[in-house]
Amino acid sequence: MPYTPIVATLGYVLSQDRSQVLMIHRNARQNDQHLGKYNGLGGKLEADEDVLDGMRREIREEAGIECEQMQLRGTINWPGFGKHGEDWLGFVFLIERYFGNPHTNNPEGELEWIELERIMYLPMWEGDRYFLPLVFDSDPRPFHGVMPYWEGRMQSWRYSRL
Numbered sequence: 049m050p051y052t053p054i055v056a057t058l059g060y061v062l063s064q065d066r067s068q069v070l071m072i073h074r075n076a077r078q079n080d081q082h083l084g085k086y087n088g089l090g091g092k093l094e095a096d097e098d099v100l101d102g103m104r105r106e107i108r109e110e111a112g113i114e115c116e117q118m119q120l121r122g123t124i125n126w127p128g129f130g131k132h133g134e135d136w137l138g139f140v141f142l143i144e145r146y147f148g149n150p151h152t153n154n155p156e157g158e159l160e161w162i163e164l165e166r167i168m169y170l171p172m173w174e175g176d177r178y179f180l181p182l183v184f185d186s187d188p189r190p191f192h193g194v195m196p197y198w199e200g201r202m203q204s205w206r207y208s209r210l
Contacts, residue, residue, distance in 0.1 A: 053125070053135040057103040058090040059118070060183055061111065061143040061150070068161040069184075070111060070150055071170070075157040081131050086162070086170040090138075099139040107143060110154050117145035121183045122191035122207070126175075129197040140183060175202040182207070 061070035072089060074082040089110045093102040104115045118141045126136040151159055162170065164184060168177060175195045182191045193207030 051135065053127075053137040054130065055093040055099075056091055056136055056138045057093065057099055057106055057141065058088045058138050059103050059107055059115075059141040059143050060088045061107065061113070061146060063161060064145075066144075066164075068163055069167060071160055071162050071167070072110065072154070072156055073158045073160055076153070076155060077157075080156065082156075082173075084171055086160075086167075086172050087176070088140075103139070103141050103143075107146070110151075110156070111159060112151040113146040113148035115143050115146055118143045120190050122179065122193065124179060124192075125194040127194070127196045128203075129195075140179070142183060173202070175205065178202075178205045179207070 062068070063070075070089070071086045074080050074085050074087060077083070090103065090106045093099065094105075097105065103118065107113060107115050120139060121142050122140045124138045124140060126138065129136045153159060167180060175197070178195070179191070179193060187209065189209040191207045191209050193205060195205045196203040
């Protein structure tokens, strides 16, 4: 069977002093698969976009800011992650510089600046706790991971860097 994942971006916007990250608290829609969880910003890639354009668009739509400098930190294959078991393939970015003033909320929830040392204590997807340290570490090499899900639960995690 061919592998046909939903392709998406996931971005973490750093504050100018690099001590905080802009997160969305998904608390606005009752039918949201992510309800109550904190997450980075992002979403599905459109057919006419490359991953950089898609990340810029999602940050603009969700936070109202323009990316000036961003770095690909990794890719993650999430087989079975979707609400109905769909496979997802995500490109994970760190947005290191932006222009504008971020919104305080959007249709998915509230946008909050979170101290980096607090990020791992937030309600989030179980799997995020495995890859988030790689997003913010000092290793310049992108990571490439696979994190299968079954019935809404992470099954395993493995990654490599070259």
